[in-house]
Amino acid sequence: MSLQKTLKGAAQTTGFAHEIAENMKGKIVLMNGTLGAGKTTFVIGVAQYFNCYDTSSPTFTLHQRYEGDITIHHFDLYRLESMYELDNIDFFEYIDSGDTCFIEWADKFNLKDELENYTEITITVDNPNARTFIIEEV
Ligand SMILES: Nc1ncnc2c1ncn2[C@@H]1O[C@H](COP(=O)(O)OP(=O)(O)O)[C@@H](O)[C@H]1O
Numbered sequence: 001m002s003l004q005k006t007l008k009g010a011a012q013t014t015g016f017a018h019e020i021a022e023n024m025k026g027k028i029v030l031m032n033g034t035l036g037a038g039k040t041t042f043v044i045g046v047a048q049y050f051n052c053y054d055t056s057s058p059t060f061t062l063h064q065r066y067e068g069d070i071t072i073h074h075f076d077l078y079r080l081e082s083m084y085e086l087d088n089i090d091f092f093e094y095i096d097s098g099d100t101c102f103i104e105w106a107d108k109f110n111l112k113d114e115l116e117n118y119t120e121i122t123i124t125v126d127n128p129n130a131r132t133f134i135i136e137e138v
């Protein structure tokens with residue numbers, strides 16, 4: 001899959017997430033884009049589509065687990081300082097679990113070298129009211 005889409009407003013990001021949610025199932029999805037680009041909005045949209053609810057502790061911000069029709073692991077590496085800390089959160093065990101995984105700020109580390117298959121979502125902020133999503137499968 002290789003896809004580009006411009007979305008005007010958060011509701012369109014959520015709608016787009018619902019539209020392509022089935023394509024995200026079981027994938028490792030690397031998400032890149034600046035703070036406020038819409039990474040989390042998209043992940044929550046996919047979780048909604050699969051009737052998933054956050055079952056993790058609210059204080060646990062590096063890794064959240066959503067349970068529903070499928071299991072989704074949502075990582076946000078923004079505050080992670082070194083790649084070695086990934087072992088502390090069993091990152092690679094979740095990656096190998098077959099569950100759907102979304103990783104915000106994946107570009108901070110050389111994660112691509114560690115992964116055989118992944119989907120990449122790059123979000124650019126066009127203006128305060130629009131974002132362009134590029135989705136590529138590797
Ligand atoms: N397509 C869009 N156009 C304009 N604003 C958007 C769009 N998608 C999401 N947003 C808004 O942008 C912000 C993105 O926040 P968030 O999803 O937390 O970003 P990130 O996780 O990338 O930091 C939210 O305020 C959201 O409502």
Ligand SMILES: [Mg+2]
Pocket residue numbers: 039040076104
């Ligand atoms: Mg976020």
